[in-house]
Amino acid sequence: MKHHKTIFVVLISILLGFSSMAVAKEGNWKKGRIYYKMVCSECHLEKAGGKISPSEKTKAEWLDYFEKNIHGPQDAPTKYTASYFVSKEYRESIKNTNRAAKKMLKVPEDQLLEDVKAFLVHTAKDSDQPSRCE
Amino acid sequence: MTKRAKKVMIFKRFERFWHWAQAALIMVLLFSGFEIHGSYRILGFEDAVTLHRAMAWSLVTLWVFAIFWHLTTGEWKQYIPTLKKVDAMVKYYLLGIFIRAPHPFRQTMLRKHNPLQRLAYLFMWVVISPIIWATGWAYLFYAQWADWGLDQYLKLEDVAFFHAVGAFMMLTFLIAHLYLITTGKTVWAHMRAMITGWEEIDPNAKES
Amino acid sequence: MKIPGSTIFHICRISLLFVLLSGSAYATTTADHTKFKQLQVHFNSGPDVTRTCIKCHTEAAKQIHKTKHWTWEFLNPQNKQRLGKKNIVNNFCITPKSNFDHCATCHVGYGWRDDTFDFSSEVNVDCLVCHDTTGDYLKSGDNAGHPKSTVDLAYIAQNVGKTSRDTCGACHFYGGGGNGVKHGDMDDSLAVPDRDLDVHMDAVGPDFTCSTCHKSIEHDVAGSRYMPDAKHTDDYHVHRRDYDEENNAHCRACHGNKPHKKADKSRLNHHANKIACQTCHIPEMSRGGIPTRMTWDWSTAGQLNEDGEPIERKVDGNLVYSSKRGTITYAENINPEYIWFNGKVRYQLLTEKVRYNDDGYVLVNEFEGSPYDGESRIWPVKVFRGVQPYDPVNQTLVVPHTTGSDKASYWKNFDWQKAVAAGMKSAGLPFSGEVDFVKTQMSWLINHMVTPGEGAVGCNECHSKNGRLKDIDGIYIPGRDADKTLDAYGWLIASMTLVGVILHGIGRIISYYWSKRK
Numbered sequence: 001m002k003h004h005k006t007i008f009v010v011l012i013s014i015l016l017g018f019s020s021m022a023v024a025k026e027g028n029w030k031k032g033r034i035y036y037k038m039v040c041s042e043c044h045l046e047k048a049g050g051k052i053s054p055s056e057k058t059k060a061e062w063l064d065y066f067e068k069n070i071h072g073p074q075d076a077p078t079k080y081t082a083s084y085f086v087s088k089e090y091r092e093s094i095k096n097t098n099r100a101a102k103k104m105l106k107v108p109e110d111q112l113l114e115d116v117k118a119f120l121v122h123t124a125k126d127s128d129q130p131s132r133c134e
Numbered sequence: 135m136t137k138r139a140k141k142v143m144i145f146k147r148f149e150r151f152w153h154w155a156q157a158a159l160i161m162v163l164l165f166s167g168f169e170i171h172g173s174y175r176i177l178g179f180e181d182a183v184t185l186h187r188a189m190a191w192s193l194v195t196l197w198v199f200a201i202f203w204h205l206t207t208g209e210w211k212q213y214i215p216t217l218k219k220v221d222a223m224v225k226y227y228l229l230g231i232f233i234r235a236p237h238p239f240r241q242t243m244l245r246k247h248n249p250l251q252r253l254a255y256l257f258m259w260v261v262i263s264p265i266i267w268a269t270g271w272a273y274l275f276y277a278q279w280a281d282w283g284l285d286q287y288l289k290l291e292d293v294a295f296f297h298a299v300g301a302f303m304m305l306t307f308l309i310a311h312l313y314l315i316t317t318g319k320t321v322w323a324h325m326r327a328m329i330t331g332w333e334e335i336d337p338n339a340k341e342s
Numbered sequence: 343m344k345i346p347g348s349t350i351f352h353i354c355r356i357s358l359l360f361v362l363l364s365g366s367a368y369a370t371t372t373a374d375h376t377k378f379k380q381l382q383v384h385f386n387s388g389p390d391v392t393r394t395c396i397k398c399h400t401e402a403a404k405q406i407h408k409t410k411h412w413t414w415e416f417l418n419p420q421n422k423q424r425l426g427k428k429n430i431v432n433n434f435c436i437t438p439k440s441n442f443d444h445c446a447t448c449h450v451g452y453g454w455r456d457d458t459f460d461f462s463s464e465v466n467v468d469c470l471v472c473h474d475t476t477g478d479y480l481k482s483g484d485n486a487g488h489p490k491s492t493v494d495l496a497y498i499a500q501n502v503g504k505t506s507r508d509t510c511g512a513c514h515f516y517g518g519g520g521n522g523v524k525h526g527d528m529d530d531s532l533a534v535p536d537r538d539l540d541v542h543m544d545a546v547g548p549d550f551t552c553s554t555c556h557k558s559i560e561h562d563v564a565g566s567r568y569m570p571d572a573k574h575t576d577d578y579h580v581h582r583r584d585y586d587e588e589n590n591a592h593c594r595a596c597h598g599n600k601p602h603k604k605a606d607k608s609r610l611n612h613h614a615n616k617i618a619c620q621t622c623h624i625p626e627m628s629r630g631g632i633p634t635r636m637t638w639d640w641s642t643a644g645q646l647n648e649d650g651e652p653i654e655r656k657v658d659g660n661l662v663y664s665s666k667r668g669t670i671t672y673a674e675n676i677n678p679e680y681i682w683f684n685g686k687v688r689y690q691l692l693t694e695k696v697r698y699n700d701d702g703y704v705l706v707n708e709f710e711g712s713p714y715d716g717e718s719r720i721w722p723v724k725v726f727r728g729v730q731p732y733d734p735v736n737q738t739l740v741v742p743h744t745t746g747s748d749k750a751s752y753w754k755n756f757d758w759q760k761a762v763a764a765g766m767k768s769a770g771l772p773f774s775g776e777v778d779f780v781k782t783q784m785s786w787l788i789n790h791m792v793t794p795g796e797g798a799v800g801c802n803e804c805h806s807k808n809g810r811l812k813d814i815d816g817i818y819i820p821g822r823d824a825d826k827t828l829d830a831y832g833w834l835i836a837s838m839t840l841v842g843v844i845l846h847g848i849g850r851i852i853s854y855y856w857s858k859r860k
Contacts, residue, residue: 030477030508033533033534034534034545034546037534037545038534038536038545038546099536099537099546100536100546102546103546122477128478128480128492
């Protein structure tokens, strides 16, 4: 537990280091939650084999998932990267059917990625409050 | 020697339009009305209500014209009741029609309805219609009862009851009416007259 | 040019709505708490934080002291019943009495363990539980409302802000002991609802928070189930601008009495005389994918495994049997029940003898209403049915001491007599020593998870023979009610006419052929 927290703190510090002085890039988990629930889950529920709960993975596993940047089952990955699904290109492609994607169309890609990560870490299996799903 | 049958224009163009439009409206009103009443579920309550309201307003409009037409042309007199020869008519439908006896009534331009018809139509105008219209208007403006102070006098239950009473009467009238169409000189004679306006008048029949 | 008053009013209303909306989710304020030196310290405890808060927010704790969130007490002015969480019994976890260490997790305070709790203490007010914006403030489940030791209180304190669906939901989504358990219209799917789930709280739409409707004045939050506003009364009451308006957490506060503007829907406005908005606009309970509990039978609790240990059985992740709690059933996407309700609620108090309804249930709360009293409307309710302990000698409901790990705790020892004896002693109530079980029923108004218009309950669902309102009496519903005698005679006469003309026609056909044969 402590260990993961350290990893997380280190990671955030690195991210902060990389970002410019003016804009802190710490993700907003509440914004990430909206995107995860209304874009990610929406599609997973309808097309991609059911819901995936944030509490299915630990914080480290989630961060590792984005580190590898492979979307889909790790043994049979899809042709897309994980970050493709927060890209403006992707949001643009579904904006007519997904209100959340449309609403969040202008959010910078890396910012949105951090938001989603923040949410997943916030509610991961080893977080203080694993979300049942969504 | 018999004279040749003579064709007479009995039903004028507006009259025929009025008749058929009204017939269609009444049938749709009955169909949607009994659905609202809860007798069956075909269109769904909401669509039945929408249809019923639209047809009711159409009928109101049609009647405005029809009343105007009847008054200006004097045709309203066609519905003045008479008991003369009613017994003959009843006898005809109960007996004469089966033995191909001559029809006791002779249609003319001035008297297009036989005495039974006159009574039936009069019943429709003075009994069925007022019931349906009075309750129908009340039903239609249910939402305004409170504003108009009517809610202390009227109950939706009673309004709906009498509206349905009227509807059953209308339905019964319609069934009888549809059948009586076939009792002309030939099965289709009355129908043809109502469509084309022309009725074959038998010049040999006695003037009544 | 003269502009009608209603137009001006409408414009004001819309502008107000925008002001409210713009102030939601990520509002900026004029005070950045991260810059406050007073908060850049180490806090040892919750009260430690509050001590700092009230140095500037001098009246905040005093205001909280007057609210139900603090007192857990409510005196019903209509029937003088002393209610509130502290006093009433329900048929979920039954009562917090004798269980405060656990139950006070949802108290806006610190340290309520028993009667010795000091309700006049300002530092014991928990500011953070409502004003946290980080989502990291968590109360310990068994420490009388104190936060978990892992919580970084300084970080939380530096990031306080307005209340949110998350902060209110931290308790209200989990009423009855778990997500969505109690209400049927509130669970954590409302943290980020989409438009279908709740048209107002839609996270990428209007994004209402709870307080958009449950507006507070001096920390007192509007809207209470102890005395709901169920009547059909006039006028807008937008957000308690009228201070005489006690409660405006209702639809008409913003929508008025004629909310259906489109011509083809305008007749629906009239329905509001008899039907609450919720009846049509909340088509089902638990629509967010999280089931709500429907029944709870405490009498089956206490079954242990071979090793004498408590067991739990789950179906689809939902607890269906637990030695500690008994047998539980769930439902989601389910129609509510409908009742006439005028806003008056009477509770079965612990000091009263139990009263049974016709079905043999004790009504834990009784919703008053009638089609004839001129003030009732048809409301959707979740009816929760249970079996819970009572005292068969004194004929009263009882307080079981369930939580904790002491000798009398039911969850530790599975002995009802001991648990109830301890509970009743703690509550200062008489107990005969005998425990039996009684069927109980409790009703909950359904108010949330409001669907957009297109998802509302359709006409057919009530205007039909076996529709949603089939058990509602005292009202004529076209399509459901028709005079049976009239129908019998009407169809008889019509069909006799039909038979008559058919026979007449057959007669004519026969006579026709008969005459030809001759």
